[in-house]
Amino acid sequence: VPSSVDAAPPRMRADAARNRARLVAAAREVFTAAGDGAEVTMDAVAKRAGVGIGTLYRHFPTRLELMEAVYREDVDNLRAQAHALVDGQEPWQALAAWLEVFVKFAIDKRALFSELVNAIGKHSELISHSRGVLNEIVTELVANAQAAGVVRADVQAGDVLSLVGGCTMMNLDADQAKRVLRVILDGLHR
Amino acid sequence: VPSSVDAAPPRMRADAARNRARLVAAAREVFTAAGDGAEVTMDAVAKRAGVGIGTLYRHFPTRLELMEAVYREDVDNLRAQAHALVDGQEPWQALAAWLEVFVKFAIDKRALFSELVNAIGKHSELISHSRGVLNEIVTELVANAQAAGVVRADVQAGDVLSLVGGCTMMNLDADQAKRVLRVILDGLHR
Numbered sequence: 094v095p096s097s098v099d100a101a102p103p104r105m106r107a108d109a110a111r112n113r114a115r116l117v118a119a120a121r122e123v124f125t126a127a128g129d130g131a132e133v134t135m136d137a138v139a140k141r142a143g144v145g146i147g148t149l150y151r152h153f154p155t156r157l158e159l160m161e162a163v164y165r166e167d168v169d170n171l172r173a174q175a176h177a178l179v180d181g182q183e184p185w186q187a188l189a190a191w192l193e194v195f196v197k198f199a200i201d202k203r204a205l206f207s208e209l210v211n212a213i214g215k216h217s218e219l220i221s222h223s224r225g226v227l228n229e230i231v232t233e234l235v236a237n238a239q240a241a242g243v244v245r246a247d248v249q250a251g252d253v254l255s256l257v258g259g260c261t262m263m264n265l266d267a268d269q270a271k272r273v274l275r276v277i278l279d280g281l282h283r
Numbered sequence: 284v285p286s287s288v289d290a291a292p293p294r295m296r297a298d299a300a301r302n303r304a305r306l307v308a309a310a311r312e313v314f315t316a317a318g319d320g321a322e323v324t325m326d327a328v329a330k331r332a333g334v335g336i337g338t339l340y341r342h343f344p345t346r347l348e349l350m351e352a353v354y355r356e357d358v359d360n361l362r363a364q365a366h367a368l369v370d371g372q373e374p375w376q377a378l379a380a381w382l383e384v385f386v387k388f389a390i391d392k393r394a395l396f397s398e399l400v401n402a403i404g405k406h407s408e409l410i411s412h413s414r415g416v417l418n419e420i421v422t423e424l425v426a427n428a429q430a431a432g433v434v435r436a437d438v439q440a441g442d443v444l445s446l447v448g449g450c451t452m453m454n455l456d457a458d459q460a461k462r463v464l465r466v467i468l469d470g471l472h473r
Binding site: 245255259262263277279 | 442
């Protein structure tokens with residue numbers, strides 16, 4: 094039987110995967126609580142995850158790699174939420190609900206996202222990948238809603254992303270974000 | 284009769300004012316044509332204005348001061364256009380027409396504005412002043428339109444500025460900008 098360096102005993106691999114997931118979740122909580130990601134230390138993340146600092150560094154040798162993992166999973170979650178809404182809701186409701194989720198996400202993650210883009214660049218694989226996923230999501234949601242006749246036909250997915258993405262960069266508080274999204278949704282609806 | 288260093292002969296002062304205005308207008312043309320302001324030289328501006336380089340440096344010792352003068356006059360022009368629209372148009376038409384002017388302005392000046400903010404900071408007198416003027420304009424246009432019952436009551440001037448200002452930072456081309464503004468206007472209208 095050939096062996097491989099990847100072939101750890103099943104029990105170990107499951108443990109490692111569980112630790113990794115726990116570390117990413119802990120990092121997300123610590124980053125969100127900090128507001129400014131610059132204050133977040135690796136120690137605080139290991140402590141929150143309930144693992145030793147050695148385990149943390151084995152999974153994520155640098156703080157940046159940890160931030161990348163958090164952001165990649167965030168974008169996966171946005172996609173999973175979009176699929177759930179497409180499956181479970183009418184096209185208009187799916188679009189409106191997902192845009193609400195996205196606006197909250199973009200506002201909550203503004204500091205983290207800006208630190209990440211400064212560190213890895215907007216043309217990096219992760220940022221390009223995220224842009225691609227967001228574009229796919231909005232393309233599907235808008236196409237469904239247009240096919241159902243509930244979104245104006247003279248609008249494109251990129252327009253919707255510019256409208257929603259643009260205003261999330263304007264330092265809106267939660268109330269303003271709600272009002273602004275209502276204007277956008279009323280403008281899209283037909 | 285007391286004398287003052289400011290008291291130049293009337294003829295000289297008129298000449299100086301005319302030269303200054305000509306220099307600012309020439310700089311605006313050269314900056315707009317260049318797209319990227321970094322390529323603009325003082326020589327090119329003096330040449331376009333039809334004055335000697337000495338005259339240019341007497342009015343504007345640095346390239347930055349010239350950029351500031353252009354931007355300050357741009358914002359004055361936006362205010363003058365708003366007043367003309369308020370005086371000459373129905374409230375809805377005034378708001379819609381001014382936002383169209385502003386979107387075109389913000390897209391055309393994106394490179395210049397970003398270079399300017401990087402150089403003098405967003406809390407500088409000029410940028411704060413401009414923000415204040417834009418805020419005043421939109422406050423008046425929105426209040427008029429709300430008083431006339433043609434803009435939804437649950438929106439504030441800052442929301443409109445975030446909506447319009449945000450998406451002008453998203454690298455829209457002219458067609459996208461038109462579509463996006465149409466969505467915003469339909470969302471504001473009632």
